[in-house]
Every structure is written in structure tokens, then in C-alpha cells.
Amino acid sequence: MKKIITVIISTLFLAAAALAQTVAIRNVNVIPMDTERVLANQTVIIKDGLIAEIGPKVKIPKGANVIDGTGKYLIPGLADMHTHLMSDDAEFPKSIAEDELKVMIANGVTTIRLMIGTPDQLVLRAKSARGEIIAPTIYAASPHLTGREQGNDFVVNTPEEARDAVRKSKAAGYDYIKFTTFIKADVYEAAVDEAAKIGIRIVGHADSRFVGLDRALKARQQIEHLDGYLEALLADNAPMKGSVSDLYIYDPKNWESLDYVDMSKIPLIAKRTVESNPFVDPTQHFMKNTFGLPRTEESVRAQPDFRFYPKKKQDFYLNYMKRTRLNQVPLEKRAKWVAIKDKLIRAIYDAGGKILAGSDTPEFLWLYGFSMHRELKALNDAGLSPFAALEAATRNPALFFGTIRTTGTVEKGKQADLILLNSNPLVDISATERRAGVILKGKYYSQTELDRWLDEIAPRIAGSLDEK
Numbered sequence: 001m002k003k004i005i006t007v008i009i010s011t012l013f014l015a016a017a018a019l020a021q022t023v024a025i026r027n028v029n030v031i032p033m034d035t036e037r038v039l040a041n042q043t044v045i046i047k048d049g050l051i052a053e054i055g056p057k058v059k060i061p062k063g064a065n066v067i068d069g070t071g072k073y074l075i076p077g078l079a080d081m082h083t084h085l086m087s088d089d090a091e092f093p094k095s096i097a098e099d100e101l102k103v104m105i106a107n108g109v110t111t112i113r114l115m116i117g118t119p120d121q122l123v124l125r126a127k128s129a130r131g132e133i134i135a136p137t138i139y140a141a142s143p144h145l146t147g148r149e150q151g152n153d154f155v156v157n158t159p160e161e162a163r164d165a166v167r168k169s170k171a172a173g174y175d176y177i178k179f180t181t182f183i184k185a186d187v188y189e190a191a192v193d194e195a196a197k198i199g200i201r202i203v204g205h206a207d208s209r210f211v212g213l214d215r216a217l218k219a220r221q222q223i224e225h226l227d228g229y230l231e232a233l234l235a236d237n238a239p240m241k242g243s244v245s246d247l248y249i250y251d252p253k254n255w256e257s258l259d260y261v262d263m264s265k266i267p268l269i270a271k272r273t274v275e276s277n278p279f280v281d282p283t284q285h286f287m288k289n290t291f292g293l294p295r296t297e298e299s300v301r302a303q304p305d306f307r308f309y310p311k312k313k314q315d316f317y318l319n320y321m322k323r324t325r326l327n328q329v330p331l332e333k334r335a336k337w338v339a340i341k342d343k344l345i346r347a348i349y350d351a352g353g354k355i356l357a358g359s360d361t362p363e364f365l366w367l368y369g370f371s372m373h374r375e376l377k378a379l380n381d382a383g384l385s386p387f388a389a390l391e392a393a394t395r396n397p398a399l400f401f402g403t404i405r406t407t408g409t410v411e412k413g414k415q416a417d418l419i420l421l422n423s424n425p426l427v428d429i430s431a432t433e434r435r436a437g438v439i440l441k442g443k444y445y446s447q448t449e450l451d452r453w454l455d456e457i458a459p460r461i462a463g464s465l466d467e468k
Contacts (some may be wrong), residue, residue: 006201022047022228023416024060028069031408031426033076033394036387038426044074046416049442054412065444072436073424075390076410077399077417080136080225081281082358086461088118088152097124099457101135102370103308106450107369109398110417111407113139113358115224116152117174127303131441137417139176139401141203142169145209147182149354156183159190166194179204179221181247183211194220194289207247212307213269217276222400224358226282229344230337232269235262237462245338249291258336263343269297270347279400281356282345285371285378291366293336294331295321305367307458310465317365346383355379356400357393373433386429416442 023046044051060066074255083104087097097120104112114121121140128135146153146166154165166177177195179188179202190213195202206216207230213228230243248254249310273280289295297318300306306314326334349355357379359371364380366374372393381390398408407415418439425431437446 021049021442022061023066023067023439023442024064025067025069025074025420026060027228028067028420029071029073029424030054030410031073031075031390031424033391034409034411036385036426038073038424042069043073044069044410046059046418046442046444049416051410051412051414051416054119054410067420067437067444069420071422073421073431074410075419075421075425075432076394076408077136077419077438077440078108078372078393078432079111079113079357079408080104080109080130080359080361080368080372080393081113081356081397081400082115082283083112084116084360084362085121085368085465086362087120087270088114088116090151091465093121093464096461098133098135099460101128101133102453103367103457103461104136104369105134105438105440106453107372107443108419108435109136109372110419110438110440111139111370111401113141113175113397114366115141115178115263115358115360116144116180116207117142117169117178118152119172122173134362134440136440137407140174141178142166142172142174144178144180144203145183146180147184147187150180153180156187159187162187162191163194166200167198167314170198170200174200176201176203179207179211181205181207181318183207185210185212185215188215189219192221192456205246208242208248220277222277222281223273224281224283225359225360226280226341226344227288228258229269230340233258233261233263233265233340250325252325255333255337258333258340261340263340266347267351270344270353274351274353278352278354279356279396280345280348280353281358282379282382283358283360283375284341284345284382285374286358286360286364286366287341288338288378289374290366292334292341294327294334297321301364302311303365303370303427305370306365308367308461309362309365310462311359312465314365318439319365342382345379349384349388354399355384355388355392356396357389363418373430376429376432381430386426389429389431390425417439439468 025044030042045053053086086092119139125138127133155164203222208228208231213232243257361368361371376389395408398404420436422434423431435447
């Protein structure tokens with residue numbers, strides 16, 4: 001008898017759990033992101049973490065959590081294709097990592113690609129996949145391959161060291177091999193060769209000093225930040241080889257190279273990019289507003305994400321902005337650099353490229369989650385339509401990950417990672433900042449609840465250095 005009662009209780013518990021997982025969003029405008037269209041006045045049923053039904057006359061299951069979507073818009077959750085965690089840094093306690101991930105969810109970011117790997121990220125990735133923590137779906141690149149010690153890295157200065165780093169990264173379970181800087185050409189090529197042999201993709205910087213765009217395109221690397229592109233645009237008779245990519249950015253003298261940029265080279269370089277690897281992550285907001293356009297202390301302090309930073313970090317970056325050598329570069333030169341990068345993004349898109357949206361946070365007082373919306377706006381400002389900008393954070397990442405059958409669009413049978421917006425992002429991309437709620441793995445969180453998370457988390461992260 002006791003066994004029968006236990007079975008009944010277990011059955012009722014499972015039934016209740018399944019019922020609790022059923023969400024119905026009625027009378028909502030769906031932006032499926034398969035093509036540029038809006039499906040008006042739909043009912044969307046979410047069950048067991050998946051989209052079960054979509055249609056104008058769908059019956060709502062009894063006991064479902066019903067959300068009124070009248071006047072609202074449903075889109076896929078956003079994917080940040082280039083981000084990091086404060087807790088990656090040894091200066092911060094590891095204990096804040098789960099809070100960091102919840103900040104992303106509160107901003108509608110339901111998938112992330114962490115771009116400098118650590119063993120802790122692999123643990124978080126597994127916990128997220130098992131539903132043990134509230135977190136985005138996580139992809140983790142390897143510790144970065146670099147020629148100089150920089151932290152969380154593989155320092156590789158010989159071909160064999162590079163091959164060994166690639167093999168170790170694959171064995172550890174990282175999703176990609178990440179390149180950064182100071183890697184000699186033969187070392188880079190050895191890593192590329194080893195990655196191809198063992199079947200792991202390569203991503204990251206195209207170090208303009210040693211690797212260069214031509215070599216990275218030949219390797220079919222997925223390139224971040226448009227690294228190497230400014231150098232490739234220099235006129236054949238330019239008196240310098242370096243321009244304003246990656247490490248070259250910080251020297252004011254290198255900005256003189258912008259006077260020697262040959263804009264007629266852009267279409268061919270865009271075509272070669274798409275033929276090599278159509279996925280390009282320009283991290284344009286971060287580059288544009290960190291190095292291109294000036295920031296005032298007043299504007300930084302007014303940012304909604306400023307309160308999440310420990311005072312030590314606030315002061316460090318505010319002081320950096322005052323003392324940086326970039327202040328020696330004329331504003332018109334910096335604006336020209338932004339305009340060139342905007343034209344590259346648009347040209348790659350027009351050539352058939354798949355632009356990816358990445359925030360490259362949390363450096364320089366730009367925080368993850370919040371900065372995804374800034375990146376979408378930067379892509380829109382670069383000449384992409386609101387649909388194309390939104391595609392860079394939804395459908396294109398799913399194509400890159402190879403998960404388009406299960407994620408990236410709002411369709412029956414797909415994973416229910418969704419955002420409910422108060423207005424139409426196809427009219428104004430900034431609508432992604434005006435959220436009514438987020439659905440993560442089938443569970444609905446109202447924006448009121450998510451904002452409460454942010455209010456609770458901000459002082460914990462801001463005070464984390466005091467506690468350590």
C-alpha cells in the first residue's frame with residue numbers, strides 16, 4: 001500500500017511539474033525570424049521547454065500559465081557571440097558567476113559564447129544544460145592561444161606548443177580554439193592544421209602584426225572585431241603596414257594610416273571574407289564607443305549597468321578615459337575609423353555574409369546583457385536593417401552553432417528561449433530594450449521579476465571585491 005501511495009504521489013508530482021511548464025501567450029504578434037514578417041494575433045503554447053503550437057486559433061490547455069500578449073511582440077532569445085565573465089578574472093570571486101549569468105537572462109540573452117575559456121566555464125556550461133542554474137545556453141572557447149602570458153591562456157611560441165594546446169583544448173571539452181595576439185605565423189599555422197586534423201573550429205583575432213587577414217582567411221577562421229581589415233585596406237603605396245586593428249589601436253601614430261585607406265578595396269575584401277567564412281562578429285558597439293567615439297564621465301555614470309561595477313573598476317576605467325593616449329587622436333579621425341568599419345560591415349552583409357552580434361563585455365564599463373542591445377543598435381547604425389541586426393543575434397548564431405533545427409527562430413518544435421517585447425523591433429531595433437518578459441527553456445519570467453533580480457544582484461557584484 002505504501003508503495004502504491006508513493007507511486008501515486010510521484011505521478012501527481014510529475015503531472016503538476018509538467019502542468020507548471022505549460023505557458024500560453026495569447027494574442028501576440030510573432031516575429032519568427034525565418035523571414036522578415038510578423039504573424040499577427042497568434043497564440044503560442046509552450047510545453048516541456050518547447051514551442052508546442054503557434055496559430056491564431058489554438059486551444060489553451062487547462063491550467064496553463066496564460067500571458068496576455070496583446071500589442072506585444074515575440075522574438076527568439078538573443079545570443080551574445082562574444083562575451084566574458086568578471087569571475088573569469090582571478091581578482092573576482094568565482095561565487096558571482098551565477099549572478100552574472102542571471103544578469104544576461106534579465107536582458108533577454110539566452111545563449112552566450114564565452115570567448116576565453118576557463119575550467120569553471122565548463123562546469124557552468126554543464127549545470128546550465130542540466131537546468132541546475134538559471135543561465136543561458138553556454139558555448140565556451142578555449143583558453144586563448146597567445147605568444148605572451150596574459151592570463152587564462154596557452155602561451156605558444158613553437159609549432160609543437162600550438163599543436164599541444166589545441167589537443168588539450170579539444171580533450172578538455174572546449175567548443176572552439178581561440179586565437180588572440182603575439183602569435184607567430186608558423187605557430188598559428190600549426191594550430192590551424194592541428195585543429196583541422198582533430199575537428200575543432202577556430203575563432204578569434206587575426207593578429208595584424210604576425211598573422212594578418214590573408215592568412216586568417218586562408219585558414220577559414222571565424223574572425224572577431226574585424227581584426228586585420230584596416231591593414232588589408234591600406235593603399236599599396238602606403239608608407240606603413242600597420243593601421244588601427246587590435247594592438248595597433250592604442251598608438252596615436254597608427255591612426256595616421258587612415259589617410260592611406262583605399263576604400264575601393266572593400267568590395268573584394270568583403271567577397272573574400274564570405275568565401276572564406278561567412279560568419280563575422282565585428283563587436284561594433286564595443287569598438288566604436290570604446291575607441292572611436294569619446295565618452296564623458298557623466299554619460300558613463302548615467303549608464304544603467306554602471307552600478308554593477310565595483311568602485312575600484314569604476315575608478316580605474318574612468319581614469320583611463322581621461323589619460324588614454326587615444327585622446328591625442330583628432331575626433332574627426334576617430335569618426336572616420338568608425339565610418340570605415342561601418343562600411344565594411346555593410347559590405348560583408350551585402351556580399352552574403354552572416355553578421356554575428358557580440359558585446360565583448362564586461363571591459364571598459366560595458367556590461368554583458370545590457371550591451372547586446374547596444375550592439376544591435378550599432379549594427380543598425382552601420383546600415384543593417386532592424387531585421388538584419390536582429391538576425392545577427394538570433395538566426396545567424398543558430399546557423400553558426402549548427403542548431404538551426406532547434407533554435408534561432410520562433411517555430412513549432414523549437415526550444416522555447418523567447419523574449420516578449422512591448423513594441424516592434426522591426427520598426428525600431430531599440431524595442432529589444434523594452435521587454436515585458438523572457439522565456440528561458442520554457443519558463444516565463446516577467447520583466448518585473450527580472451528587474452528585481454537586477455536590483456538584488458547589482459550590489460552583490462559591485463561589492464564582490466570587498467568580500468574577497
